[in-house]
Amino acid sequence: MNFTIDREILLENLNVIARGLPAKSPMPILTGIKLDVTDSDLYMTSSNTDISVETFVSDSSLQVLKPGKTVVPGRFFIDIIRKINSKKVSLTLVDERILLIKADRGEYKLHIMDPLDYPNIDFVTLENPLVLPAERIKTIIRQTCFATATSEKKPILTGVHLKLEGNKLTAVATDSFRLSQTILDVGEYSPFAITIPNKSLDELLKALDNYNENVTLYFSVNKLLVKFRNVLFQTRLLDGNYPDTSRLIPASYPIIIKFNKDELLDAVERVSLLSPRDKTSDRELAYSIIKLTVAKDHTVEISTTNASVGDANEELIPTDTQVAGPITIGFSSRYLIEALRSFESTEIALNCSEGIRPFVITGEKDHNLTQLILPVRMD
Amino acid sequence: MNFTIDREILLENLNVIARGLPAKSPMPILTGIKLDVTDSDLYMTSSNTDISVETFVSDSSLQVLKPGKTVVPGRFFIDIIRKINSKKVSLTLVDERILLIKADRGEYKLHIMDPLDYPNIDFVTLENPLVLPAERIKTIIRQTCFATATSEKKPILTGVHLKLEGNKLTAVATDSFRLSQTILDVGEYSPFAITIPNKSLDELLKALDNYNENVTLYFSVNKLLVKFRNVLFQTRLLDGNYPDTSRLIPASYPIIIKFNKDELLDAVERVSLLSPRDKTSDRELAYSIIKLTVAKDHTVEISTTNASVGDANEELIPTDTQVAGPITIGFSSRYLIEALRSFESTEIALNCSEGIRPFVITGEKDHNLTQLILPVRMD
Numbered sequence: 051m052n053f054t055i056d057r058e059i060l061l062e063n064l065n066v067i068a069r070g071l072p073a074k075s076p077m078p079i080l081t082g083i084k085l086d087v088t089d090s091d092l093y094m095t096s097s098n099t100d101i102s103v104e105t106f107v108s109d110s111s112l113q114v115l116k117p118g119k120t121v122v123p124g125r126f127f128i129d130i131i132r133k134i135n136s137k138k139v140s141l142t143l144v145d146e147r148i149l150l151i152k153a154d155r156g157e158y159k160l161h162i163m164d165p166l167d168y169p170n171i172d173f174v175t176l177e178n179p180l181v182l183p184a185e186r187i188k189t190i191i192r193q194t195c196f197a198t199a200t201s202e203k204k205p206i207l208t209g210v211h212l213k214l215e216g217n218k219l220t221a222v223a224t225d226s227f228r229l230s231q232t233i234l235d236v237g238e239y240s241p242f243a244i245t246i247p248n249k250s251l252d253e254l255l256k257a258l259d260n261y262n263e264n265v266t267l268y269f270s271v272n273k274l275l276v277k278f279r280n281v282l283f284q285t286r287l288l289d290g291n292y293p294d295t296s297r298l299i300p301a302s303y304p305i306i307i308k309f310n311k312d313e314l315l316d317a318v319e320r321v322s323l324l325s326p327r328d329k330t331s332d333r334e335l336a337y338s339i340i341k342l343t344v345a346k347d348h349t350v351e352i353s354t355t356n357a358s359v360g361d362a363n364e365e366l367i368p369t370d371t372q373v374a375g376p377i378t379i380g381f382s383s384r385y386l387i388e389a390l391r392s393f394e395s396t397e398i399a400l401n402c403s404e405g406i407r408p409f410v411i412t413g414e415k416d417h418n419l420t421q422l423i424l425p426v427r428m429d
Numbered sequence: 430m431n432f433t434i435d436r437e438i439l440l441e442n443l444n445v446i447a448r449g450l451p452a453k454s455p456m457p458i459l460t461g462i463k464l465d466v467t468d469s470d471l472y473m474t475s476s477n478t479d480i481s482v483e484t485f486v487s488d489s490s491l492q493v494l495k496p497g498k499t500v501v502p503g504r505f506f507i508d509i510i511r512k513i514n515s516k517k518v519s520l521t522l523v524d525e526r527i528l529l530i531k532a533d534r535g536e537y538k539l540h541i542m543d544p545l546d547y548p549n550i551d552f553v554t555l556e557n558p559l560v561l562p563a564e565r566i567k568t569i570i571r572q573t574c575f576a577t578a579t580s581e582k583k584p585i586l587t588g589v590h591l592k593l594e595g596n597k598l599t600a601v602a603t604d605s606f607r608l609s610q611t612i613l614d615v616g617e618y619s620p621f622a623i624t625i626p627n628k629s630l631d632e633l634l635k636a637l638d639n640y641n642e643n644v645t646l647y648f649s650v651n652k653l654l655v656k657f658r659n660v661l662f663q664t665r666l667l668d669g670n671y672p673d674t675s676r677l678i679p680a681s682y683p684i685i686i687k688f689n690k691d692e693l694l695d696a697v698e699r700v701s702l703l704s705p706r707d708k709t710s711d712r713e714l715a716y717s718i719i720k721l722t723v724a725k726d727h728t729v730e731i732s733t734t735n736a737s738v739g740d741a742n743e744e745l746i747p748t749d750t751q752v753a754g755p756i757t758i759g760f761s762s763r764y765l766i767e768a769l770r771s772f773e774s775t776e777i778a779l780n781c782s783e784g785i786r787p788f789v790i791t792g793e794k795d796h797n798l799t800q801l802i803l804p805v806r807m808d
Binding site (some may be wrong): 123126129130133134135148155156157158159160161316317319320321323324358359360361362363364365366367 | 502505508509512513514527534535536537538539540695696698699700702703737738739740741742743744745
């Protein structure tokens with residue numbers, strides 16, 4: 051193996067390859083990046099147990115003197131290429147033992163691993179893929195992924211559920227205390243239902259950073275392959291049946307209160323400064339509870355009481371209300387803050403029912419986005 | 430107590446007060462900020478065991494309806510004022526039990542503490558203070574503080590030593606592996622020698638952020654009081670005799686090698702990516718060793734060998750050399766990186782002696798700044 055390439059092109063690809071690189075691995079070979087250079091192209095591969103990434107570089111700056119394969123220590127390789135500021139780098143395999151990296155007057159020798167030990171990774175492309183603009187996929191991830199469970203008690207809830215049915219793609223995430231759902235019209239496709247691990251989606255979001263063209267999605271039984279630019283990004287799917295969440299979202303609401311989103315967000319963030327923290331070590335239960343009250347005259351108050359520090363109270367003037375009588379609901383301020391941030395709308399609506407029943411947030415401009423939060427009993 | 434004030438003025442002062450606020454304290458009262466408002470002025474005080482800060486606000490926006498004193502939970506108070514976006518805030522003491530903060534349509538009630546429990550803090554102003562531009566003080570801190578010891582084995586070394594003698598102010602810091610020294614001509618002053626805790630200097634640097642006028646320094650036996658704008662910043666001093674470091678810096682050097690500072694810094698940072706990390710838990714000993722060699726033809730190489738990962742080697746062309754024969758020195762890359770960053774000069778010089786003797790870095794523009802590093806034996 052002996053080739054030269056523009057450092058910037060190499061780094062750009064390594065930044066995507068980094069998404070599949072495990073911090074640690076029970077299989078040491080997977081801490082490496084597989085390089086495979088042919089007469090005209092460079093393939094790079096990384097993989098942890100969940101995600102595998104391959105990039106294919108066919109840049110005009112790539113000059114191959116001798117094709118070959120190797121596996122280099124991943125983090126060190128990326129760190130070096132990142133820190134170098136030469137225009138070009140040259141990579142040469144020496145004695146099948148060392149990768150020599152030359153950049154200007156710098157020389158770096160990395161002990162390589164045997165490419166024969168690197169597991170064979172199948173990137174599964176099936177017929178009839180789904181093509182979506184990258185921006186849509188990034189929006190789906192941003193609007194749902196935060197609501198997945200972080201605890202492994204119910205592993206299926208650590209993923210975002212994607213379901214295609216009758217031209218509609220529905221993405222759902224829930225940690226059993228709240229639920230995010232967004233629906234996309236995607237035209238004619240064969241139906242499927244899969245659940246994607248939240249960590250894979252976090253990495254996909256980073257991999258798609260700066261990319262705004264179309265993305266091709268291949269769905270198989272236990273894998274999702276995402277193809278964009280010169281990248282193949284594959285993730286395993288979660289096993290098991292995703293709970294049916296379709297009946298959780300009420301069909302209509304007796305109470306609707308509309309707010310300027312930023313005003314509500316600011317008030318909730320301020321009030322939650324004083325809300326008591328639950329000391330439990332289970333992150334999912336670590337909430338800070340605040341209270342929303344609608345008075346008879348339709349003024350709204352967001353408030354909290356913290357026995358050890360004090361009280362906070364913010365009055366808000368809704369942009370519109372549809373309320374029968376005075377109501378009070380209590381809920382986690384973090385859930386409301388995260389839900390509100392997922393909206394692009396200037397005006398959002400809180401849609402509530404009487405009693406301790408889930409309430410739903412919708413936005414005037416975010417069609418098909420629903421954020422549901424389970425209130426807590428206020429005694 | 431009842432007064433209103435511009436939120437921005439209050440926050441600007443609280444940002445300085447925050448420097449003296451302990452994260453936790455064995456004395457709960459010290460987690461509070463003391464507020465004392467007279468007919469026309471607002472005094473705020475914070476204190477941990479090392480640092481005490483007082484600000485005096487006499488702003489035209491301050492409108493006092495009723496003078497008074499109280500102690501409010503410090504972090505909560507600062508967080509609330511930071512998050513509020515109203516132009517004005519009103520602060521009212523209710524029933525000697527609660528501080529009511531009003532901002533637009535928000536109301537925050539904080540349980541207060543008894544101001545009689547707050548320790549009395551003497552801010553010691555003596556005659557004949559030293560007046561220096563803030564920029565000079567910030568430069569002294571930036572150029573020396575990083576070289577203080579972090580371990581408490583020799584407590585005196587956790588401070589920066591300031592000595593005034595014959596019109597010269599010398600600042601020295603050493604952790605016994607390296608030494609930073611900067612000398613300032615300050616004119617006629619009575620001699621003194623004090624050692625200031627590194628943490629106090631870190632906080633002083635933050636407190637002086639955005640301030641570029643003169644600063645007045647009052648030195649007493651066990652305290653340093655720094656006066657600037659409307660702020661009193663006082664720190665305790667370290668007890669004990671600071672070691673005599675004057676003979677550590679060699680008077681002349683047989684070997685002088687000059688470099689472009691940024692080129693050297695870049696090369697050292699890159700090479701240190703591969704340098705082996707000592708696994709010791711003592712941070713002061715956690716070095717990563719690199720090697721500098723000067724060949725007969727005066728080319729310089731920075732290199733490292735990492736048994737488990739590989740080798741790195743950068744060749745540098747010095748801007749000037751004065752070398753008798755080939756030499757090799759080994760040293761901590763972190764020490765060299767931190768020392769180099771303290772210089773403003775474009776060109777710096779490594780001044781070395783034969784054998785395992787300290788080498789010294791100087792800069793063409795940074796007069797009176799000396800960074801000394803103890804090399805390690807390379808076997």
